[in-house]
Amino acid sequence: MTMIQALRSAMDVMLGKDDNVVIYGQDVGYFGGVFRATDGLQAKYGKQRVFDAPISEGGIVGTAVGMGAYGLRPVVEIQFADYFYPASDQIVSEAARLRYRSAGDFTAPLTIRMPCGGGIYGGQTHSQSPEAMFTHVCGLRTVMPSNPYDAKGLLIASIENDDPVIFLEPKRLYNGPFDGHHDRPVVSWAKHPMGEVPEGYYTVPLDKAAIFRPGADLTVLTYGTMVWVSEAAALETGIDCEIIDLRTLWPLDLDTIVESVKKTGRCVVVHEATRTSGFGAELASLVQEHCFYYLEAPIERVTGWDTPYPHAQEWAYFPGPDRVGAAFKRAMEAK
Amino acid sequence: MSQGNPLSLHVPEPTGRPGCKTDFSYLQLSAAGEVRKPPTDVQFGDTADLVSSLIRVLDEDGNAVGPWAPQIDAEQLRFGLRTMMKTRIFDARMVIGQRQKKMSFYMTSLGEEAIGTAHALALKDGDMCFPTYRQQSLLMAREYPMVDMICQLLSNERDPMKGRQLPVMYSVKAKGFFTISGNLATQVPQAVGWAMASAIKGDTKIASAWIGDGATAESDFHTALTFAHVYRAPCIINVVNNQWAISTFQAIAGGESVTFAARGVGAGIASLRVDGNDFLAVYAASCWAAERARNNLGPTLIEWVTYRAGPHSTSDDPSRYRPADDWTRFPLGDPIARLRQHLTKIGAWSDEEHEKVQSELEAEVLAAQKEAEQYGTLADGRVPSAASMFEDVYKEMPEHLRRQRQQLGV
Numbered sequence: 001m002t003m004i005q006a007l008r009s010a011m012d013v014m015l016g017k018d019d020n021v022v023i024y025g026q027d028v029g030y031f032g033g034v035f036r037a038t039d040g041l042q043a044k045y046g047k048q049r050v051f052d053a054p055i056s057e058g059g060i061v062g063t064a065v066g067m068g069a070y071g072l073r074p075v076v077e078i079q080f081a082d083y084f085y086p087a088s089d090q091i092v093s094e095a096a097r098l099r100y101r102s103a104g105d106f107t108a109p110l111t112i113r114m115p116c117g118g119g120i121y122g123g124q125t126h127s128q129s130p131e132a133m134f135t136h137v138c139g140l141r142t143v144m145p146s147n148p149y150d151a152k153g154l155l156i157a158s159i160e161n162d163d164p165v166i167f168l169e170p171k172r173l174y175n176g177p178f179d180g181h182h183d184r185p186v187v188s189w190a191k192h193p194m195g196e197v198p199e200g201y202y203t204v205p206l207d208k209a210a211i212f213r214p215g216a217d218l219t220v221l222t223y224g225t226m227v228w229v230s231e232a233a234a235l236e237t238g239i240d241c242e243i244i245d246l247r248t249l250w251p252l253d254l255d256t257i258v259e260s261v262k263k264t265g266r267c268v269v270v271h272e273a274t275r276t277s278g279f280g281a282e283l284a285s286l287v288q289e290h291c292f293y294y295l296e297a298p299i300e301r302v303t304g305w306d307t308p309y310p311h312a313q314e315w316a317y318f319p320g321p322d323r324v325g326a327a328f329k330r331a332m333e334a335k
Numbered sequence: 336m337s338q339g340n341p342l343s344l345h346v347p348e349p350t351g352r353p354g355c356k357t358d359f360s361y362l363q364l365s366a367a368g369e370v371r372k373p374p375t376d377v378q379f380g381d382t383a384d385l386v387s388s389l390i391r392v393l394d395e396d397g398n399a400v401g402p403w404a405p406q407i408d409a410e411q412l413r414f415g416l417r418t419m420m421k422t423r424i425f426d427a428r429m430v431i432g433q434r435q436k437k438m439s440f441y442m443t444s445l446g447e448e449a450i451g452t453a454h455a456l457a458l459k460d461g462d463m464c465f466p467t468y469r470q471q472s473l474l475m476a477r478e479y480p481m482v483d484m485i486c487q488l489l490s491n492e493r494d495p496m497k498g499r500q501l502p503v504m505y506s507v508k509a510k511g512f513f514t515i516s517g518n519l520a521t522q523v524p525q526a527v528g529w530a531m532a533s534a535i536k537g538d539t540k541i542a543s544a545w546i547g548d549g550a551t552a553e554s555d556f557h558t559a560l561t562f563a564h565v566y567r568a569p570c571i572i573n574v575v576n577n578q579w580a581i582s583t584f585q586a587i588a589g590g591e592s593v594t595f596a597a598r599g600v601g602a603g604i605a606s607l608r609v610d611g612n613d614f615l616a617v618y619a620a621s622c623w624a625a626e627r628a629r630n631n632l633g634p635t636l637i638e639w640v641t642y643r644a645g646p647h648s649t650s651d652d653p654s655r656y657r658p659a660d661d662w663t664r665f666p667l668g669d670p671i672a673r674l675r676q677h678l679t680k681i682g683a684w685s686d687e688e689h690e691k692v693q694s695e696l697e698a699e700v701l702a703a704q705k706e707a708e709q710y711g712t713l714a715d716g717r718v719p720s721a722a723s724m725f726e727d728v729y730k731e732m733p734e735h736l737r738r739q740r741q742q743l744g745v
Contacts, residue, residue, distance in 0.1 A: 066525035067529065069528075070463075090521060093516060101499060141729075
């Protein structure tokens with residue numbers, strides 16, 4: 001399956017398994033989503049379960065909070081992560097706080113899907129990676145898969161989770177893995193082992209990172225598209241990197257991170273999002289705090305620049321394998 | 336073409352500022368009994384005349400007149416009067432508690448007691464209200480124990496919110512009272528979503544959303560009207576127009592020369608504009624809207640015209656921005672006085688009984704306060720444990736919160 005098919009399969013499974021699951025968002029119903037992620041679901045489950053919504057992110061999330069309070073399990077879509085901002089108040093002030101402020105009287109077991117990330121000539125409002133806007137919010141879980149198998153397992157786990165989950169989907173990975181080499185032909189998930197996805201129900205736990213590539217020299221902390229870019233950079237530099245795909249950004253799997261950095265003594269954080277106050281700052285801080293006496297080099301961060309995401313300068317902005325590889329070398333050369 | 340005169344920005348002002356009198360002629364009033372009552376399956380467009388008039392039942396002499404005069408027995412009205420009195424006495428007592436520093440903050444609903452009380456009588460068990468911070472009368476009408484309310488206000492060891500919430504931000508799921516948020520208007524689309532959920536499940540329950548005049552300017556109000564209309568959500572959207580948003584006159588919220596009820600019709604929602612200080616009108620309009628929702632005929636918006644008689648909160652001094660005696664000149668009067676007059680007229684109430692009930696309720700509130708204070712107050716430091724601060728952020732406490740709790744040493 002492609003990541004799109006895997007996500008659709010996850011929603012299909014959960015619509016079948018739990019009568020309280022409902023799916024809605026802009027163009028999600030009859031049309032099946034602008035990325036096809038909900039294709040066929042309305043025809044299969046009916047308009048009471050899968051339906052189109054007005055163009056109102058605040059309304060989509062706000063009504064989902066109310067449905068959650070009633071006892072449903074809404075899975076709503078924001079068409080692009082770049083357009084979640086109108087729903088900020090409902091996400092931060094409401095969904096994330098409902099359980100806490102009511103001492104468990106009301107809960108918001110919702111999943112908010114958002115296609116995110118760049119590398120597609122999406123320009124300023126179709127490329128952003130706003131994960132740090134969510135990881136900073138107490139009460140939210142923030143999840144981002146990097147392959148079809150995880151996408152389905154993590155989405156099922158997110159829908160089943162009783163906490164509100166921000167489910168970020170790197171749209172660059174929807175049809176195939178992408179290592180940042182934009183000049184080479186794109187490979188489909190059909191030709192990749194991680195495109196093998198079981199048809200039925202399974203989960204990938206929300207609080208576990210994956211060691212995407214084991215290695216001895218350097219720990220790479222990353223997620224989403226940058227997992228694949230990091231792998232390419234490791235192969236091209238010949239550095240034996242241990243690449244950790246965080247999968248769940250927050251609350252994260254600290255043990256796997258700390259164990260790896262204690263082993264390698266070096267750490268590079270890689271994400272597409274802009275640098276300053278990005279999620280990488282939290283990762284670097286955690287590693288510094290927990291692995292200080294094991295570190296043999298400063299923690300490096302390779303990220304998007306502190307600029308809005310440009311159009312024409314796509315590949316100068318996107319942290320590709322060359323920039324990532326250069327950081328790996330610096331980390332290895334540091335004494 | 337002529338050049339035209341220089342432009343100027345229009346900034347609405349209330350007619351009454353400290354030291355002068357408000358000209359209440361801006362309120363579009365109707366005589367009691369004057370406004371028609373459409374069938375509950377009315378199309379939204381056929382309520383257009385109802386958003387610029389005012390549904391009223393009680394006339395100047397306390398008679399129930401016109402098509403909206405509801406079928407309601409005297410016992411329910413007596414309960415309504417008693418509940419309004421209880422709300423007012425409770426509010427007054429809690430303001431004293433705040434001044435005595437037993438609690439940090441309080442907000443009264445002085446003058447608005449009829450709206451929540453009568454509305455609650457039109458709802459059924461299982462219906463869910465999405466209130467603001469000024470609908471305590473809903474809890475009073477649903478007979479939520481005052482001791483529990485005061486424990487929340489005191490943030491004490493028995494506070495159901497475990498000391499996490501500012502006073503008055505109650506949450507009482509069992510009484511159909513959704514957790515109150517400090518963020519204005521957020522609850523209105525949530526109410527619509529709750530109603531959509533009830534419809535999706537083929538349930539018979541309805542939602543009741545609450546918002547003030549000022550907060551209608553928030554985007555969530557607009558959003559909620561759109562979703563309620565699009566999905567014909569079984570809900571009632573209550574706009575309590577008390578003329579003031581803290582210091583801001585309702586004209587600055589968009590109420591100049593237009594009513595808030597008119598917004599509903601513009602969004603495709605059947606809408607009413609009702610005398611919020613007329614207990615019988617509130618009950619009748621609420622029953623009408625609830626019946627529409629229950630029969631899957633769609634949402635209703637109701638603008639309740641009332642007056643915020645008290646300060647916005649215990650942190651507010653209204654004499655800085657409006658006439659001190661404004662309420663005494665508000666044309667729709669006092670909801671308690673008006674229902675008392677009506678009940679007296681029909682022989683179901685007397686001055687003696689009023690005095691007696693007043694004393695009983697004062698004693699009841701005092702006793703509840705005394706009982707609640709046994710569990711501590713913010714002042715004496717008997718508050719929920721600091722360890723409980725880390726609970727309920729997530730369903731299960733994640734590792735980082737365990738570590739932070741340990742760092743606090745609790």
